[in-house]
Amino acid sequence: MIQVGIVGSGFIGPAHIEALRRLGFVEVVALCDVSLEAAQEKARQLNIPHAYGDVDALLAHPGLQVVHNCTPNFLHAQVNRQILRAGKHVFSEKPLCMTVEEARELELLAQEAGVIHGVSFVYRQFAMVQQAASMVRNGSAGRLFSAYGGYHQDWMLLETDFNWRVDAQQGGVSRAVADIGSHWCDTVQFVTGRRIVEVMADLAIVWSTRKASVSAETTFSEHRSDTQYQDVPVTTEDAGSVLFRFDDGSKGCFSVSQVSAGRKNRLHFDINASNCSLGWDQETPQQLWIGQRQQANQLLSDDPGLLNHDVAGLAHFPGGHSEGWPDAFKNMMLNFYQAVRAGEMPMESARRFASFSEGANVMHIIDAIVKSHQQRRWVSVEQ
Numbered sequence: 001m002i003q004v005g006i007v008g009s010g011f012i013g014p015a016h017i018e019a020l021r022r023l024g025f026v027e028v029v030a031l032c033d034v035s036l037e038a039a040q041e042k043a044r045q046l047n048i049p050h051a052y053g054d055v056d057a058l059l060a061h062p063g064l065q066v067v068h069n070c071t072p073n074f075l076h077a078q079v080n081r082q083i084l085r086a087g088k089h090v091f092s093e094k095p096l097c098m099t100v101e102e103a104r105e106l107e108l109l110a111q112e113a114g115v116i117h118g119v120s121f122v123y124r125q126f127a128m129v130q131q132a133a134s135m136v137r138n139g140s141a142g143r144l145f146s147a148y149g150g151y152h153q154d155w156m157l158l159e160t161d162f163n164w165r166v167d168a169q170q171g172g173v174s175r176a177v178a179d180i181g182s183h184w185c186d187t188v189q190f191v192t193g194r195r196i197v198e199v200m201a202d203l204a205i206v207w208s209t210r211k212a213s214v215s216a217e218t219t220f221s222e223h224r225s226d227t228q229y230q231d232v233p234v235t236t237e238d239a240g241s242v243l244f245r246f247d248d249g250s251k252g253c254f255s256v257s258q259v260s261a262g263r264k265n266r267l268h269f270d271i272n273a274s275n276c277s278l279g280w281d282q283e284t285p286q287q288l289w290i291g292q293r294q295q296a297n298q299l300l301s302d303d304p305g306l307l308n309h310d311v312a313g314l315a316h317f318p319g320g321h322s323e324g325w326p327d328a329f330k331n332m333m334l335n336f337y338q339a340v341r342a343g344e345m346p347m348e349s350a351r352r353f354a355s356f357s358e359g360a361n362v363m364h365i366i367d368a369i370v371k372s373h374q375q376r377r378w379v380s381v382e383q
Helices: 012-023 036-046 055-059 073-085 100-113 127-137 176-192 325-342 356-375
Strands: 002-007 026-032 050-052 066-069 089-092 117-119 144-152 196-204 209-213 229-233 239-246 251-257 266-273 277-281 287-291 298-301
Touching: 002 012, 002 055, 002 325, 012 026, 012 036, 012 325, 026 036, 026 055, 036 050, 050 055, 055 073, 066 073, 073 089, 073 100, 089 325, 100 356, 117 325, 117 356, 127 176, 127 266, 127 277, 127 287, 144 176, 176 196, 176 239, 176 251, 176 266, 176 356, 196 356, 239 356
Parallel strands: 002 026, 002 066, 026 050, 066 089, 089 117, 144 251
Antiparallel strands: 144 266, 196 239, 209 229, 239 251, 266 277, 277 287, 287 298
């Protein structure tokens, strides 16, 4: 059994733990949180045998091989740095860090450490996204023309919606682009096999001041009529639009929004190529739309018997049995831990999970988008 430690036990930490337990050959043996008491309470709830209130103490746990960084954004670089220097395999939540300088440092540290390193870009792990990528790789989609789409949510729609991501000190100088636009960029770069090299962005703040609950109620809690608020200035974007160019000259655009009423978690894309178009929507994840010019369009389902040979293993149940986000999360962990078992990073052409290098690449895209908005011009993405 591969022994794993988890740093951070908010929403995403338990999601990592659940996916790891589904693999069957990974054991979560230790959990670290902001204090020993908090870690012990969460460890009891999740049936994890050991708890720590300090990252270095967790890293010294006997037999520990892999550590998952599930902390808030502002701690990602610091914790990733500690894990790498301890020589442990590391799987980090996204974004990889907060700045491009940290991204360069972590990418180099990961390469020097010689460990397996991954970043939690989960949407490339859906079977139908992998099917689209396979069709582009094997040439059946034809020559890439363009890519369009977006990622839209409504959890920050109200003036009283507030959490730590709004604070640039904790979430970074970008919010909607860094939080969800990063997922769209990674997914579409994975499907097309191309890199975004230039961007033109227009971002928007719809609530220049938000009302944060004095009692620190969470975004999705029921606000009582007697709730007291304090006004907090907002400097990070709620929404935005981005034109971009790929490294092969093809082009596209995408939009992001955390203030689109009724859209809960809609990442969607259309890939236009010379033989067909490929469309996917995360809110209907088991379908890949294949658009045709001279024959009827196709709606392909995630029946393993209908998928390309190199993808079929990522649909784990017979056709008609629903699979979704938790199953994509399991696929991500399976791909990462197959590399841990093998003891080496797969070649980029064969790697299905995002590495620190790809995490750093997305940080450079975010940086270029922010600069483009500020400077009101096209900006090249650092490669």
